[in-house]
Amino acid sequence: AQKITQTQPGMFVQEKEAVTLDCTYDTSDQSYGLFWYKQPSSGEMIFLIYQGSYDEQNATEGRYSLNFQKARKSANLVISASQLGDSAMYFCAMRPIMNSGYSTLTFGKGTMLLVSP
Amino acid sequence: DAGVTQSPTHLIKTRGQHVTLRCSPISGHKSVSWYQQVLGQGPQFIFQYYEKEERGRGNFPDRFSARQFPNYSSELNVNALLLGDSALYLCASSPNRDYGYTFGSGTRLTVV
Numbered sequence: 001a002q003k004i005t006q007t008q009p010g011m012f013v014q015e016k017e018a019v020t021l022d023c024t025y026d027t028s029d030q031s032y033g034l035f036w037y038k039q040p041s042s043g044e045m046i047f048l049i050y051q052g053s054y055d056e057q058n059a060t061e062g063r064y065s066l067n068f069q070k071a072r073k074s075a076n077l078v079i080s081a082s083q084l085g086d087s088a089m090y091f092c093a094m095r096p097i098m099n100s101g102y103s104t105l106t107f108g109k110g111t112m113l114l115v116s117p
Numbered sequence: 118d119a120g121v122t123q124s125p126t127h128l129i130k131t132r133g134q135h136v137t138l139r140c141s142p143i144s145g146h147k148s149v150s151w152y153q154q155v156l157g158q159g160p161q162f163i164f165q166y167y168e169k170e171e172r173g174r175g176n177f178p179d180r181f182s183a184r185q186f187p188n189y190s191s192e193l194n195v196n197a198l199l200l201g202d203s204a205l206y207l208c209a210s211s212p213n214r215d216y217g218y219t220f221g222s223g224t225r226l227t228v229v
Contacts, residue, residue, distance in 0.1 A: 004159075035217065043205050045160070045220035091159050102172045104150060105209075105218060107159030 002027045004092050004108035011113050013082045020067070021077040021111045023092030031097040034075040035105065036066065039089040048090075051075060052097070082115045089113075119144070121210050121221035129227045130198050138193040138224045142210030148172075149191040150218065151183060154205040163206075166191055195226075203228045 003026040013019040025034065036048040051059045051066045059066045067076040075094075079086060093107045122141045130136050142149050148167040152160035165173035166185035180196045189210075195202055205225050209218035 037220075042222060043207075043225065044222040045207060045209075047217050047219065050217055093159075102148065102165055102167060104162045104165055104173055104175070105152075105160070106162070109157075109159050 002029070002032075002094055002096070002106040004094060004106055006092055006108035006111050008111045009109075011111055013079075013113065013115055015084060015115055015117050016081050018078060018080045019082055019113065021079070021090050021092075021113065023075045023077065023108060025073050025075060025092070025094050027073075027094065027096070029096040032094055033097055034066070034068070035093045035095075036064070036075075036077045037091045037093060037107075038086075039091060039110070041088070045091070049077070079113075084115050084117065087113060087115045121208055121219050123206075123208050123221040123224050125224060126222065127225045127227075129229060132198055132200060132228055134198050135194065135196045136198060136226060138195075138206050138208075138226070140191045140193070140208030140210075140221060142189050142191070142208075143219055146210035146212050146219075147189055148211045149185055149189065150209045150211075151191070151193045152207040152209065153177070154207060154223070155201075156204070160207055163193070198228045200228050202226065 032053045034051045038046045049061045065078045089110045091110045093105045096103045150165040151163040154160040162175040164183040169185045185191045205223045207223045209220045
Protein backbone atom coordinates (compact mmCIF):
# COMPACT_ATOMS: atom_id res chain seq x y z
CA ALA A 1 0.00 0.00 0.00
CA GLN A 2 1.09 3.55 -0.65
CA LYS A 3 0.64 6.62 1.54
CA ILE A 4 1.18 10.28 0.75
CA THR A 5 1.51 12.88 3.48
CA GLN A 6 1.19 16.61 2.92
CA THR A 7 1.63 18.34 6.26
CA GLN A 8 0.90 21.91 5.16
CA PRO A 9 -2.85 22.57 4.98
CA GLY A 10 -2.18 26.07 3.67
CA MET A 11 0.71 28.19 2.47
CA PHE A 12 0.99 31.90 1.78
CA VAL A 13 3.53 33.48 -0.54
CA GLN A 14 4.00 36.88 -2.09
CA GLU A 15 4.00 37.32 -5.81
CA LYS A 16 7.41 36.70 -7.45
CA GLU A 17 8.74 34.77 -4.45
CA ALA A 18 9.55 31.06 -4.44
CA VAL A 19 7.59 28.55 -2.36
CA THR A 20 8.14 24.91 -1.39
CA LEU A 21 5.23 22.53 -0.87
CA ASP A 22 6.13 19.46 1.17
CA CYS A 23 5.32 15.86 0.33
CA THR A 24 6.49 12.65 1.96
CA TYR A 25 5.51 9.19 0.86
CA ASP A 26 5.60 5.62 2.02
CA THR A 27 5.67 2.59 -0.23
CA SER A 28 7.10 -0.90 -0.41
CA ASP A 29 7.32 -0.77 -4.19
CA GLN A 30 10.77 -0.66 -5.76
CA SER A 31 9.68 1.32 -8.78
CA TYR A 32 7.20 4.15 -8.61
CA GLY A 33 6.31 7.51 -10.01
CA LEU A 34 5.60 10.72 -8.14
CA PHE A 35 3.28 13.41 -9.44
CA TRP A 36 2.16 16.88 -8.55
CA TYR A 37 -1.23 18.19 -9.63
CA LYS A 38 -2.78 21.65 -9.34
CA GLN A 39 -6.49 21.96 -8.71
CA PRO A 40 -8.01 25.42 -9.14
CA SER A 41 -11.50 26.18 -7.90
CA SER A 42 -12.92 24.90 -11.20
CA GLY A 43 -12.10 21.37 -10.05
CA GLU A 44 -9.91 20.12 -12.87
CA MET A 45 -6.72 18.33 -11.82
CA ILE A 46 -3.89 19.82 -13.85
CA PHE A 47 -0.71 17.76 -14.18
CA LEU A 48 2.40 19.76 -13.25
CA ILE A 49 5.43 17.51 -12.96
CA TYR A 50 6.54 13.87 -12.76
CA GLN A 51 9.50 12.15 -11.10
CA GLY A 52 10.38 8.49 -11.56
CA SER A 53 11.92 6.70 -8.62
CA TYR A 54 14.98 5.73 -10.70
CA ASP A 55 15.50 9.17 -12.20
CA GLU A 56 18.80 10.49 -10.95
CA GLN A 57 18.07 14.12 -11.71
CA ASN A 58 15.32 16.19 -10.19
CA ALA A 59 12.49 16.91 -12.61
CA THR A 60 11.87 20.44 -13.81
CA GLU A 61 9.03 21.90 -15.85
CA GLY A 62 9.27 25.63 -16.36
CA ARG A 63 8.75 27.32 -12.98
CA TYR A 64 8.13 23.96 -11.30
CA SER A 65 10.83 21.71 -9.94
CA LEU A 66 10.62 18.61 -7.83
CA ASN A 67 13.12 18.21 -5.00
CA PHE A 68 13.36 14.42 -4.85
CA GLN A 69 15.17 12.89 -1.88
CA LYS A 70 14.69 9.15 -2.18
CA ALA A 71 16.34 8.17 1.09
CA ARG A 72 14.07 10.56 2.97
CA LYS A 73 11.07 9.55 0.85
CA SER A 74 10.27 13.14 0.09
CA ALA A 75 9.18 14.80 -3.14
CA ASN A 76 8.74 18.50 -2.49
CA LEU A 77 7.41 20.84 -5.16
CA VAL A 78 9.23 24.12 -5.64
CA ILE A 79 7.45 26.92 -7.48
CA SER A 80 9.73 29.76 -8.47
CA ALA A 81 8.56 33.31 -9.12
CA SER A 82 5.02 32.77 -7.86
CA GLN A 83 2.17 34.29 -9.82
CA LEU A 84 -1.35 35.21 -8.73
CA GLY A 85 -2.65 32.44 -10.97
CA ASP A 86 -0.74 29.88 -8.91
CA SER A 87 -3.33 30.21 -6.12
CA ALA A 88 -4.94 26.77 -5.97
CA MET A 89 -4.89 23.40 -4.19
CA TYR A 90 -1.81 21.31 -4.87
CA PHE A 91 -1.80 17.55 -4.59
CA CYS A 92 1.10 15.16 -4.39
CA ALA A 93 0.39 11.68 -5.73
CA MET A 94 2.19 8.45 -6.48
CA ARG A 95 1.66 5.21 -8.30
CA PRO A 96 3.72 2.04 -8.56
CA ILE A 97 5.31 1.32 -11.92
CA MET A 98 4.51 -2.22 -12.86
CA ASN A 99 5.83 -4.40 -15.64
CA SER A 100 2.36 -5.72 -16.29
CA GLY A 101 -1.07 -4.81 -15.23
CA TYR A 102 -2.12 -1.37 -14.16
CA SER A 103 -1.71 0.71 -11.08
CA THR A 104 -3.59 3.67 -9.70
CA LEU A 105 -2.78 7.01 -8.16
CA THR A 106 -2.72 7.56 -4.42
CA PHE A 107 -3.16 11.21 -3.44
CA GLY A 108 -2.30 13.25 -0.38
CA LYS A 109 -4.78 15.61 1.26
CA GLY A 110 -3.41 18.62 -0.53
CA THR A 111 -1.99 22.04 0.28
CA MET A 112 -3.85 25.27 -0.43
CA LEU A 113 -1.50 27.88 -1.84
CA LEU A 114 -2.47 31.55 -1.76
CA VAL A 115 -0.36 34.06 -3.65
CA SER A 116 -0.73 37.68 -2.62
CA PRO A 117 0.17 40.77 -4.66
CA ASP B 118 -7.41 18.04 -29.35
CA ALA B 119 -10.25 17.62 -26.89
CA GLY B 120 -9.29 16.71 -23.37
CA VAL B 121 -11.17 14.42 -21.04
CA THR B 122 -14.81 15.45 -21.03
CA GLN B 123 -17.27 14.68 -18.28
CA SER B 124 -21.00 15.16 -18.09
CA PRO B 125 -22.95 16.53 -16.45
CA THR B 126 -20.85 19.19 -14.72
CA HIS B 127 -23.24 19.54 -11.79
CA LEU B 128 -25.98 17.32 -10.48
CA ILE B 129 -28.39 17.38 -7.54
CA LYS B 130 -30.03 14.13 -6.49
CA THR B 131 -32.20 12.96 -3.60
CA ARG B 132 -31.20 10.23 -1.17
CA GLY B 133 -32.10 6.79 -2.49
CA GLN B 134 -31.96 7.79 -6.14
CA HIS B 135 -29.41 6.52 -8.62
CA VAL B 136 -27.07 8.52 -10.82
CA THR B 137 -25.05 7.94 -13.99
CA LEU B 138 -21.94 9.96 -14.70
CA ARG B 139 -20.24 9.94 -18.09
CA CYS B 140 -16.68 10.32 -19.27
CA SER B 141 -15.07 10.55 -22.70
CA PRO B 142 -11.32 9.99 -22.67
CA ILE B 143 -8.75 11.69 -24.85
CA SER B 144 -8.74 10.23 -28.33
CA GLY B 145 -6.43 7.22 -28.38
CA HIS B 146 -6.51 6.70 -24.61
CA LYS B 147 -7.76 3.24 -23.76
CA SER B 148 -7.68 3.43 -19.97
CA VAL B 149 -10.23 5.28 -17.87
CA SER B 150 -10.16 5.68 -14.10
CA TRP B 151 -12.72 7.14 -11.74
CA TYR B 152 -11.95 9.01 -8.53
CA GLN B 153 -14.13 10.45 -5.78
CA GLN B 154 -13.03 13.66 -4.11
CA VAL B 155 -14.89 14.62 -0.97
CA LEU B 156 -14.59 18.26 0.09
CA GLY B 157 -11.28 18.92 1.79
CA GLN B 158 -9.69 15.62 0.79
CA GLY B 159 -7.57 14.26 -2.02
CA PRO B 160 -9.18 12.08 -4.71
CA GLN B 161 -9.86 8.46 -3.82
CA PHE B 162 -9.65 5.71 -6.43
CA ILE B 163 -12.93 4.02 -7.36
CA PHE B 164 -12.43 2.07 -10.61
CA GLN B 165 -10.02 1.55 -13.45
CA TYR B 166 -11.01 0.17 -16.84
CA TYR B 167 -8.87 -0.81 -19.79
CA GLU B 168 -10.10 -2.32 -23.03
CA LYS B 169 -13.59 -2.57 -21.54
CA GLU B 170 -12.46 -4.72 -18.65
CA GLU B 171 -12.29 -3.74 -15.00
CA ARG B 172 -8.64 -3.71 -13.97
CA GLY B 173 -8.92 -2.32 -10.49
CA ARG B 174 -11.45 -1.41 -7.86
CA GLY B 175 -11.04 0.76 -4.79
CA ASN B 176 -12.66 0.36 -1.40
CA PHE B 177 -16.18 1.38 -2.36
CA PRO B 178 -19.49 -0.45 -1.76
CA ASP B 179 -21.27 -2.44 -4.42
CA ARG B 180 -23.63 0.49 -4.94
CA PHE B 181 -20.86 1.82 -7.16
CA SER B 182 -20.45 0.24 -10.58
CA ALA B 183 -18.93 1.25 -13.88
CA ARG B 184 -18.40 0.10 -17.40
CA GLN B 185 -16.37 1.02 -20.46
CA PHE B 186 -17.74 1.03 -23.98
CA PRO B 187 -16.11 -0.02 -27.27
CA ASN B 188 -15.24 3.63 -27.99
CA TYR B 189 -13.47 3.71 -24.57
CA SER B 190 -15.94 6.12 -23.02
CA SER B 191 -17.12 5.17 -19.56
CA GLU B 192 -20.04 5.44 -17.19
CA LEU B 193 -20.01 5.46 -13.41
CA ASN B 194 -23.26 4.40 -11.75
CA VAL B 195 -24.16 4.90 -8.13
CA ASN B 196 -27.32 3.35 -6.70
CA ALA B 197 -29.22 4.13 -3.50
CA LEU B 198 -27.48 7.47 -3.05
CA LEU B 199 -26.43 8.55 0.42
CA LEU B 200 -25.65 12.04 1.67
CA GLY B 201 -22.02 10.93 1.95
CA ASP B 202 -21.84 10.34 -1.79
CA SER B 203 -21.82 14.10 -2.30
CA ALA B 204 -18.46 14.79 -3.90
CA LEU B 205 -16.58 15.77 -7.02
CA TYR B 206 -16.25 12.74 -9.29
CA LEU B 207 -13.20 12.87 -11.49
CA CYS B 208 -12.47 10.83 -14.56
CA ALA B 209 -8.92 10.37 -15.82
CA SER B 210 -7.61 8.78 -18.97
CA SER B 211 -4.23 7.47 -19.99
CA PRO B 212 -2.77 5.63 -22.93
CA ASN B 213 -1.38 2.18 -22.39
CA ARG B 214 1.32 2.27 -19.73
CA ASP B 215 1.63 6.02 -19.73
CA TYR B 216 3.11 7.50 -16.62
CA GLY B 217 0.58 10.26 -16.28
CA TYR B 218 -3.13 10.66 -16.22
CA THR B 219 -5.15 13.47 -17.73
CA PHE B 220 -8.13 14.45 -15.66
CA GLY B 221 -11.43 15.94 -16.65
CA SER B 222 -13.06 18.84 -14.82
CA GLY B 223 -15.28 16.49 -12.89
CA THR B 224 -18.95 16.13 -12.04
CA ARG B 225 -20.01 17.79 -8.83
CA LEU B 226 -22.71 15.61 -7.25
CA THR B 227 -24.84 16.90 -4.41
CA VAL B 228 -27.15 14.49 -2.60
CA VAL B 229 -29.91 16.10 -0.56
